[in-house]
Amino acid sequence: MMSLEKDKEEKKKNQRLRRRDILLSLSTLPFLGGFFVAWLKKRKYDESKKQAILKELGISPKAPAILPEGTLKRSNQVIRLGIIGVGSRGEHLLRCAGFVHPDWLENRKRAAKLNPLDKSLEIFLSQEDANCLLTAVCDVYEPRAERALMASKYVLRQGKIVEEKGAKRYRFYQDLLRSPDVDAVIIATPDHLHAPMALEAVAAGKHIYLEKCMTRTADEAVKLYDAVKASRIVFQLGHQQRQQESHVRAREIIKRGLLGRITLVETTTNRNSPEGAWQYEIPEEAGPHNIDWDQFLGPAPRRPFDVYRFFRWRCWFDYGTGLSGDLLSHEYDAVNQILELGIPKYAVASGGIYFFDDGRDVPDVFHAVFEYPDREMTLIYSATLASDRYRGRIFMGHDAWMEVGETLTVTADPESTRYKELYLAKLVEPAVPLFSFRPGAKGIDTVTSASERYFATRGLLYSYKEGKKVDISHLHVLEWLDCIRQDREPSCNIDRGFEEAITCHMATEAYLRGRRVEWDPLNRRII
Amino acid sequence: MIRSKAIASWQWAALILLRVIIGWHFLYEGIAKLFNPYWSSAPYLVEAKWFLSNIFTMIVTNPQWLKVVDILNISGQIAIGLGLMIGFLTTPACIAGLILLALYYLANPPLVGFKSSMPVEGSYLIVNKNLVEFASLLVLSLFPTGRVAGLDRLVFGPLKSQVSKEG
Known part of the structure; x- marks a missing residue:
């Protein structure tokens, strides 16, 4: 009798202990519940606030950015480029069209090694193929003309550098502009030369990518405006942030x-x-x-x-x-x-x-x-x-x-x-x-x-x-080239x-x- | 083994509260990152100052590694947070939390002469919130609080001392 009662008591005690174990095991769960309640409340509040603001603004947060049409299509037409003025900006514009001096590649490789955050080489190599040939180069400073000639031989095609025949050097820009081997010209000289060169380029029927400022004086701007308007050339001014x-x-x-x-x-x-x-x-x-x-x-x-x-x-x-x-x-x-x-x-x-x-x-x-x-x-x-x-x-x-x-x-x-x-x-x-x-x-x-x-x-x-980082000057040059191919007006x-x-x-x-x-x-x- | 006689229930309760609060913090840090499409560990890693800065910079420069680190960090914080809150695998959760906190601390320690451009909301010298949380987790890792109040009690059984106390 006694032992039965003892057993019963023992059982009860065990049950109580078991209940206690379960209770204690789960005792912190309410905090988790509280956490999710608080989190959902915060989410709901933030979301309704965001929606109210976006509704008021009429903006879709995920709407795709509108990129200029020119950067969306590519045709097969190879454009033969000439460049006048190959200082640091001119050389950059050449890279934007895919032409790179081997020294620059080496320098960037070294820079990326020293500072792994330097992505300039990676950004360059991931550029789209501009489908151009650099056929003509003119600079009044010998070493720069030589650099440009070298760059004309190394072209970025589909992420790889391939060797091309290279450009011809012209001592005088007038000769470059008269050359039948040039369809379009990049002018990256000092401002006082912009108008005379661009006017001659228009006269020669060459498409123009002209660096800013468009001219050095207002009179020159009027003359160039009239000339370009009366022509069929595609003119782009170098304000690359148009692509931003x-x-x-x-x-x-x-x-x-x-x-x-x-x-x-x-x-x-x-x-x-x-x-x-x-x-x-x-x-x-x-x-x-x-x-x-x-x-x-x-x-x-x-x-x-x-x-x-x-x-x-x-x-x-x-x-x-x-x-x-x-x-x-x-x-x-x-x-x-x-x-x-x-x-x-x-x-x-x-x-x-x-x-x-x-x-x-x-x-x-x-x-x-x-x-x-x-x-x-x-x-x-x-x-x-x-x-x-x-x-x-x-x-x-x-x-x-x-x-x-x-x-x-x-x-x-x-x-x-x-x-x-x-x-x-x-x-x-x-x-x-x-x-x-x-x-x-x-x-x-x-x-x-x-x-x-x-x-x-x-x-x-x-x-x-x-989601990929791109050089906007590259986009600006691409837009110009595409407009030439499609006979459209570029953004600038x-x-x-x-x-x-x-x-x-x-x-x-x-x-x-x-x-x-x-x-x-x-x-x-x-x- | 820890003797419950040495530790009163209210002392356990305080430790458990500490565990839940740290768990809450970890869990929300993880979830907030999970739901923020702009979040990346990159800005933190790139700011790294001390002897680990080279490794962290290397991670940032490799998109695949960065992605792995981001995923590990988010899932780690959520798992640690859940573990601490519900008292499941409490000791491993504490150790994992200690490792993460140590990395956060070592990346940007408030040592003399180190200036981080990451915004901070207080003033710190050597000791910052990461270090305080680290020390707290260190204490928790030495007390199996999950077997007092937490799923560990159900899965691995209560602390022997606790059973004997009831007996």
């Missing part, structure tokens, strides 16, 4: 009126290195024996040989327009691409040579203000070559402001009419952007120099296509070029004349 995905997005955003009425756009240049201020290295071997000085001068005032003027031509008004043509031109074109501004009515400008007093006559601190009374807005450009403080490119509307570079953010204005409800519902706050767009793939890579960093932040170096055609040139020259003229200038659209001149 964030800029295409920015255009959509403006078209949807998400910023409200825009009254002010502020765009800037900040650099702080000798190279950024155009104090490029002077090669030791350079001299009158290997530089054709007369050809370099072209239409510029005659003067004795000056190696500084040759390599650092951007520092003098004789050959360029300083910040105006070099960097304002990019900034203006970016804004023009997004807002379709056209030529301003008025411009004022000021600045001075405050830091790089190296004999230059162009300002190193420069500001220009452009008025668009018809659009009821002002465009401000402010630049210094002696401070690296990043200031961005900002579109200011009544309802929101937008900052555009390689990335894009839209922030609602706390006093906005349109987003009042969203503010009241606490769906938006000034500290958090309404919308942000970060193009491209996961991961990180690096830019190597100070000026490269500048170009990257302004959206002037790279963009992403199907002569109309956009004319607007760019006149706007920049208005700033230059305002600075040089020390007063406000006006564009006379009837007589097409700056008054």
Whole structure:
């Protein structure tokens, strides 16, 4: 009896213990339940907030970016290219068309070894085949012409470097332009040579890829505009950021009126290195024996040989327009691409040579203000070559402001009419952007120099296509080549070029004349 | 073996609470990354400062490795978080958590002269939150709390000392 009772008690105790084990085993599960409840609540809140904002904005977060049509199709027609001016930009443009100097490949290989984040070689090798031949090369500095000749023999085809016959060297650009072996020409010379060369190229019926600034003066811009308009050539100006995905997005955003009425756009240049201020290295071997000085001068005032003027031509008004043509031109074109501004009515400008007093006559601190009374807005450009403080490119509307570079953010204005409800519902706050767009793939890579960093932040170096990083200059060259094949207008055609040139020259003229200038659209001149 | 007599129930309870809280943190870190299409370990790895920086940089430059590291990190955080919260495989979860935390700490330790550009919300000198969490997990790894309150108790049985206490 006793033992039975004892057994029973033992059993009960065991059961109690078993229950206790189970209870204790599962005792922390409610925390997990709590976790998922909290997480789902947060997700629901974030999602409804996002949906409400996107609905208000009318944006699909995953909508594919619209890339210019030209980059989507490729035809078999081989285009025979010529190039005039093969400095560092010219050589870059050659690579964009697939022609590479073996030294560059070696340098990049070494750089990638030293810094595994340096992806320039990888980006180059993954470029599309531009299907071109480089048949003609012209440069007034011997070593550069030699480099270009070498590059013409090594062509990137489907990710591999193949050897080609190579180009012929021309001493005079006029001969290159007359050559029947050239269908299209890249002009990457100093600005003062742009107009004469481009005018001759039009006359010879060659398609043109012309570096910015389109011309050095307003008169030249008018002449070139008329010539290109009267011809059938395909003209592309070198504002590669036309291919930048964030800029295409920015255009959509403006078209949807998400910023409200825009009254002010502020765009800037900040650099702080000798190279950024155009104090490029002077090669030791350079001299009158290997530089054709007369050809370099072209239409510029005659003067004795000056190696500084040759390599650092951007520092003098004789050959360029300083910040105006070099960097304002990019900034203006970016804004023009997004807002379709056209030529301003008025411009004022000021600045001075405050830091790089190296004999230059162009300002190193420069500001220009452009008025668009018809659009009821002002465009401000402010630049210094002696401070690296990043200031961005900002579109200011009544309802929101937008900052555009390689990335894009839209922030609602706390006093906005349109987003009042969203503010009241606490769906938006000034500290958090309404919308942000970060193009491209996961991961990180690096830019190597100070000026490269500048170009990257302004959206002037790279963009992403199907998650792959691409050099936008490559896309810009491809677009031009495709337009030639399909007889279409490229994105930075002569109309956009004319607007760019006149706007920049208005700033230059305002600075040089020390007063406000006006564009006379009837007589097409700056008054 | 740990003697329960040396550890009172409320002491166990405090340890278990610590385990659940660290588990919660790991789990949410993992899940938040899983649902963020932009997340990648690349920015963290590329910032790596100390003696592991070469290895981390190598990982970043290889897209395949980076993907593997990202997947391992996310799944690791979720698994560790779940394990700690429900007390399943508690000790292995603690050890795995210690390894991850050690890597996070070594990548960007707040040592004198090291300046990380990763945003931090507090001020740290040598000791940062990763190190505190590491030390906490180290304590937890020495106490089989899962066999006191957690699925480990069901799977591997309660601690002997606990049984004897009941007896």
